[in-house]
Amino acid sequence: MTSRLRIIxxxxxxxxxxxxxxxxxxLGVNGKVFVFNIRLARAxxxxxxxxxxxxxxxxxxxxxxxxxxGGPPLVSTQKVLAKMTRIDLQSRDLECVVxxxxxxxxxxxxxxxxxxxxxxxxxxSSTFDQTVMPEKSLVLGPAYDRNPEAYGPDGRIRMRxxxxx
Numbered sequence: 242m243t244s245r246l247r248i249i250x251x252x253x254x255x256x257x258x259x260x261x262x263x264x265x266x267x268l269g270v271n272g273k274v275f276v277f278n279i280r281l282a283r284a285x286x287x288x289x290x291x292x293x294x295x296x297x298x299x300x301x302x303x304x305x306x307x308x309x310x311g312g313p314p315l316v317s318t319q320k321v322l323a324k325m326t327r328i329d330l331q332s333r334d335l336e337c338v339v340x341x342x343x344x345x346x347x348x349x350x351x352x353x354x355x356x357x358x359x360x361x362x363x364x365x366s367s368t369f370d371q372t373v374m375p376e377k378s379l380v381l382g383p384a385y386d387r388n389p390e391a392y393g394p395d396g397r398i399r400m401r402x403x404x405x406x
Contacts, residue, residue: 267296267359268350271327275338275367282378282391282401284371286315286332288346298323299353304330307344310337310404314347337404340370371401 272289286306300321305314317330330348343364350359376399377391393399 265295265359267293268302268328268348268361269293270348270361270363273346273363273365275335275365275369277369277373279374280379280385282375284335284338284374286330286335286344286346286365288317288330288348290328290330290348292321292326292328296321296350296358297352300358301351301353302328302330303349303351304332305345305347305349306332307346309335309339309342309344314345336371338367338369338371339404340368341366370403372403374401375399376401 269291270288271291272287274287275284276287277284286304288304288306290302298321301318302321303316303318305316308315315332315335317332319328319330321328343366346363346365348359348361348363349357350361352358375391378388379391379398380386381388391398
């Protein structure tokens with residue numbers, strides 16, 4: 242057998258092995274949820290990650306949440322500190338959340354020098370839409386005083402309308 246043929250056979254044997262190698266897992270998804278705070282009339286994403294082996298102190302985790310109202314992703318960043326075992330990321334307030342629609346979430350873990358260590362992609366669907374939310378916060382100030390703008394003339398809470406498709 243010629244040396245050239247041996248090299249080709251060796252490469253053919255190694256290619257499937259290289260294709261089967263998985264990216265190292267440094268973070269795992271612990272939980273993901275839409276939070277609907279009815280009292281404050283706010284909806285937002287919350288993503289909780291577990292810190293697994295090999296995440297150096299000073300690493301940075303960035304989550305890109307799909308904006309239900311459209312436009313660029315909503316970005317949340319967290320620096321990983323020495324004693325962190327869990328990393329919590331939250332989006333800014335959301336509009337136009339639709340029941341059952343899967344919204345994309347992309348998480349990137351970067352080493353302190355900026356090198357990408359891991360990328361996670363997942364989705365999250367809501368069991369509610371924005372019509373469960375009042376138009377305005379139900380309370381005002383630190384004493385949770387009733388917000389008169391949240392209520393109609395009949396005393397009923399003014400609810401948000403569904404977003405146009």
